[in-house]
Amino acid sequence: MSDYPPLSFRVPAPEIRPGDTPDFSGVTIPPAGAVRRPAVDSDPESIRDLAFTIIRVMSRDGDAVGEWVPELDEQSLLTGLRHMMRLRAFDARMLMAQRQGKTSFYMQHLGEEAISCAFQTALEPGDMNFPTYRQAGLLIAQDYPMFLMMCQIYSNEKDPNHGRQLPIMYSSKAHGFFSISGNLATQYPQAVGWAMASAISRDTKIAAGWVGDGSTAESDFHAAMVFASTYKAPVVLNIVNNQWAISTFQGIAKGDAGTFAARGHGFGIPALRVDGNDYLAVYAVARWAAERARLNLGPTLIEYVTYRAGGHSTSDDPSAYRPKEEGDAWPLGDPIVRFKNYLIKQGHWSEERHAQTEAEIADEVLSAQKEAEQVGTLSSGNTPSARDMFEDVFEEMPPHLVKQRQEAGY
């Protein structure tokens, strides 16, 4: 017999479930401009506090304040807004197309548009992103043709992936966008490896890895952190903390301890936590981390605090696990509305121009959609030939595959 009482097993659970009143009072949000901007070559030990706060630039009054205000000219600011608006409009059309049965699946970015759109703007041509499924802003912000994205989503004959991948699993080497995998966090060590290769080759390019809050629990997250830390790889390691991993709240991936950003500390990797719904803050932090990488100072871990305002995917119903009003209660607001209000306050923008731009973008998206649907949709049958699935398994088709292709009737 033990002298100790029986142990008890604890499973973390969110305090708020459907039917409850949303409550984010536990999320401490410092005012915009409150967090200092250290030099990029700061000793990681001296900036540990930056993993426990939230770097914010845009104030509630529509001003950009503090040391993190980035230098962006008016044209860049307006382009940034347009990128986010395009991504949101694109999502809305494709979500509807999935509901209409034109494709099997879709994943939208609602509420998270600032992160990928602003981050891409901080990179240079030739740099390589290793994205997850919710960073299409990396493509949109480079004016990658929406037509091609839609062809991929429809798995039609012009799909660059030849109908082999789920919708939204884009790939474009020319745009620094690594082929998306449905397996979580595998891309994180790959990003580190790509960055190591750049350093080995005495190149000047850097890599960026992407992962969600839930997937930080994957072994590959930790594998990537070990390698990035050991070899000081020129890589920016991004964690998009949108509060929910499908139905699982972040306490399951993280427990009660610290923040996701703070996971960098054990590896000696500088870690920043940033308001993911603040376009200017995301851009500024991305530039800081990219600069560190380019100066051969090594990796940076960035946690973007945001909220997944929509479902995980078209196969998900969030009302089953969180209050419907939770998104409205999210204290960091909507990234597009906030940026719009900032631009209006600064005299760069107006409600009229915004409405006009929305209409222009809606036309642009619709025309790309029509063009893509003329090629075909998953349901219309204009998908790549079954003969094609035997291609690209290897560079040269081995005899057994040639035989199987013949057996399949091709």
Place this chain on the structure above:
Amino acid sequence: MAAMTMIEAIQNAHDNAMQRDERVVVYGEDVGFFGGVFRCTAGLQDKYGASRCFDAPINESGIVGTAIGMAAYGLRPCIEIQFSDYVYPAYDQIVSEAARLRHRSGGDFTCPLVIRMPVGGGIFGGQTHSQSPEAVFTQVCGIKTVMPSNPHDAKGLLIAAIEDPDPVIFMEPKRLYNGPFDGHHEKPVVPWRDHELGDVPEDYYTTALGTAAIRRPGNDLTILSYGTMVYVAEAATAETGIDAEIIDLRSLLPLDLDTIVASVTKTGRCVIVHEATRTSGFGAELCTLVQEECFYSLEAPVARVTGWDTPYPHAQEWDYFPSPERLGRKMREVMEA
């Protein structure tokens, strides 16, 4: 030509490949300064610098995952997993990533990558240093799986694997590192310098993936073997006096089916031998192929001699390891059937 052990031949292959192509980088656990626990990368860090041959953290998924990123960048990583028994943490990276990258990206990204690993038993390694996991790779589309049985082939196949545009699993039978081993563990070790296939050209050459070698021509029975089992087959053939044709597959995927079919069509009898566990082992694939391609030439059922479907034992190693005696018994059965 020089007398080389399989270790020296593999080291020499790395040296050749790194000399010819500066995109070739080599890393793994203990691979850099020390040159690998089996010494297959000895001297490479000194010669090519720490940025092309270096030690890696003990994290197989990280080793393979970073190598995939390097391959996508345009390097030619050739990485070592210290024992094949340790490869499983990297299985997701190999199966879901390396193997599929070319296909899923429509050829936009590719993965020219070699993953080396010592395999097999005969060294009292117990269940975590003796496994032969070839079938968990041959079952995966998009990767090639190779297993040399001698220094000459090890060098030629390794250089070919490094130059291959797709990922290759390169399995090294560790009991063959220092000499051919026919299963007679009670006898003194034969060194490679006394074997003709231990005579290795020092210059560059390749051995094409997907080509089998006939180690002994014969008329009565075909033995399909690879790795250490090639020498067990030679011993069993000598001891039974059966005129067996011994095929060393060398490359499991792609497979040299033509050589297999030609041989079995000629002999009408086939015994498959491998160290790995039997159920769903690579022998099952070979047996099916022989049945599909050679059924009307067969004079006896195709037979398998394999490791048992148990974890690889420590004390009972020689009861597990397919011996010339066990193979010889099966050969006689097939001859008498």
